[in-house]
Amino acid sequence: MVRVFALLLTVAMGWGQALAGDGLAGSPVQVGDxxxxxxxxxxxxxxxxxxxxxxxxxxxxxxxxxxxxxxxxxxxxxxxxxxxxxxxxxxxxxxxxxxxxxxxxxxxxxxxxxxxxxxxxxxxxxxxxxxxxxxxxxxxxxxxxxxxxxxxxxxxxxxxxxxxxxxxxxxxxxxxxxxxxxxxxxxxxxxxxxxxxxxxxxxxxxxxxxxxxxxxxxxxxxxxxxxxxxxxxxxxxxxxxxxxxxxxxxxxxxxxxxxxxxxxxxxxxxxQVSDAALLSQGLAGVESHYAGLQRIYGYELRPSRAMLSWMGNFLDQQGRPEQAAAFYRRAEQLYPNHPPLMRDWPARPLQ
Missing domain, CATH: 3.40.50.1820 (Alpha/Beta hydrolase fold, catalytic domain)
Structure with a gap:
């Protein structure tokens, strides 16, 4: 039960070290432990x-x-x-x-x-x-x-x-x-x-x-x-x-x-919740749907941050900004510290 080392994925699926002879120095990307x-x-x-x-x-x-x-x-x-x-x-x-x-x-x-x-x-x-x-x-x-x-x-x-x-x-x-x-x-x-x-x-x-x-x-x-x-x-x-x-x-x-x-x-x-149900029932319908999933999966599920965000985006595109805002707020309430999947990283100035 002893942790040994972080699994590393470098450029070209872990073969970045092979490029060292070309003068390239990379930084490893961690994929697990x-x-x-x-x-x-x-x-x-x-x-x-x-x-x-x-x-x-x-x-x-x-x-x-x-x-x-x-x-x-x-x-x-x-x-x-x-x-x-x-x-x-x-x-x-x-x-x-x-x-x-x-x-x-x-x-x-x-x-x-x-x-x-x-x-x-x-x-x-x-x-x-x-x-x-x-x-x-x-x-x-x-x-x-x-x-x-x-x-x-x-x-x-x-x-x-x-x-x-x-x-x-x-x-x-x-x-x-x-x-x-x-x-x-x-x-x-x-x-x-x-x-x-x-x-x-x-x-x-x-x-x-x-x-x-x-x-x-x-x-x-x-x-x-x-x-x-x-x-x-x-x-x-x-x-x-x-x-x-x-x-x-x-x-x-x-x-x-x-x-x-x-x-x-x-x-x-x-x-998944159908577009028709989303339009007719909104956030309350989605949460009611997820409440019924426990009998299928055996544990309590709730819509993920990604799911809530996509639903809100869909409603925005349908011209329903108030309903969309309810989904965005719910995502923030349920997942206040959730790390973004896509983010901006700092760049370095030219040397």
């Missing part, structure tokens, strides 16, 4: 990377948490998506990102096989799930101000693990984004178990969310994912909201970014 977390499950220290919303240090608010698999590959892009959708546009709540770099990816993200080979390393998705539940999630909840709303994002073998967790321990997370899941694993064992587990699925008091996607990629990814979507369509588990997207213009590796973007917006679609 890295820690070692003690794991009793694995009997070792595990590395994690944490991105906090800009407002974390200026408020006492609590935040939902996104747990990201394959953190080595996707941390920067997902932190950027979360910042853009949360702090910039208010399409999702401002969210903490916990990125989990791989240690033994092939083994930890794959469920145990039905017929293991004697000379093969064991596949331990069950232990990795136990690590999340017993070690990492309690650590995050103890260290940060979190809401009881957790999201997991996994791609390929990580998507397989995401579906494994959804079917076997659905209460672990509130929202599951399974992107190009490797459902071919173990002769599609998870897909074969899915009908029985979907029939028995109990999601609790609040809604659970599942987002599936696949790009234009290998048949062993596309076909099983489409069949999983068909099973969901047939079973319609109560209390589950789900969607499947086929991204015809993306390949296996490019699908992650647009899928994450679309999946997060699908999960938080209920935060």
């Amino acid at each position: 890295e820690y070692w977390v003690r794991s009793e499950v694995f009997k070792q220290q595990r590395r994690v990377q944490v991105y906090l919303p800009s407002s974390y240090g200026t408020s006492q608010a609590r935040y939902p948490v996104l747990y990201l698999l394959d953190g080595d590959a996707y941390y920067l892009s997902v932190a950027g998506i979360v910042r853009q959708l949360g702090e910039s546009s208010g399409r999702i709540p401002e969210t903490i990102v916990v990125s989990i770099p791989n240690v033994a990816r092939a083994q930890e993200l794959a469920p145990p096989v039905r017929k293991p080979k004697a000379d093969e390393a064991p596949y331990v998705a069950d232990r990795f799930l136990q690590f999340l539940k017993q070690d990492l999630i309690p650590w995050v909840d103890a260290q940060y101000r979190t809401q009881p709303f957790r999201i997991i994002v996994g791609h390929s073998r990580g998507g397989l693990f995401t579906l494994y967790t959804f079917l076997n321990a659905p209460d672990t997370f509130n929202a599951y984004l399974a992107l190009s899941p490797a459902l071919w694993w173990d002769d599609e064992a998870l897909l074969q178990e899915a009908p029985r587990k979907l029939r028995a699925l109990k999601v609790g008091k609040s809604t659970r969310f599942l987002y599936l996607s696949a790009g234009h990629e290998s048949v062993e990814i596309m076909e099983p994912t489409a069949r999983m979507a068909k099973l969901l369509e047939q079973s319609q588990p109560p209390g589950l909201r789900w969607r499947y997207d086929y991204l015809a213009n993306e390949n296996h590796m490019s699908s992650h970014l647009p899928s994450t973007y679309a999946g997060l917006q699908m999960v938080f679609a209920d935060l």
Whole structure:
């Protein structure tokens, strides 16, 4: 649980040091912090990377948490998506990102096989799930101000693990984004178990969310994912909201970014208020709408500063300055110390 070093993003996505031979000296840009977390499950220290919303240090608010698999590959892009959708546009709540770099990816993200080979390393998705539940999630909840709303994002073998967790321990997370899941694993064992587990699925008091996607990629990814979507369509588990997207213009590796973007917006679609409702009901209608979201998400939400600002701007454009002013005032009341996303920085005189 010891902080090691700030994650740094320099010019050209962290490769600024390579330019030193050209006489350039840059300043690092901080994108988060890295820690070692003690794991009793694995009997070792595990590395994690944490991105906090800009407002974390200026408020006492609590935040939902996104747990990201394959953190080595996707941390920067997902932190950027979360910042853009949360702090910039208010399409999702401002969210903490916990990125989990791989240690033994092939083994930890794959469920145990039905017929293991004697000379093969064991596949331990069950232990990795136990690590999340017993070690990492309690650590995050103890260290940060979190809401009881957790999201997991996994791609390929990580998507397989995401579906494994959804079917076997659905209460672990509130929202599951399974992107190009490797459902071919173990002769599609998870897909074969899915009908029985979907029939028995109990999601609790609040809604659970599942987002599936696949790009234009290998048949062993596309076909099983489409069949999983068909099973969901047939079973319609109560209390589950789900969607499947086929991204015809993306390949296996490019699908992650647009899928994450679309999946997060699908999960938080209920935060949006229609133009008609905004015009007819104003601020009172928006706050009434948000008061009703607790039964869906399991915690109290309120419109973000970005959302209130955009609503006020919309009303200004509709020639309703008094209604717009009410939204601007409410944003200042709720978020008096909120740091601006766009600001002016000092320049330096020529030397």
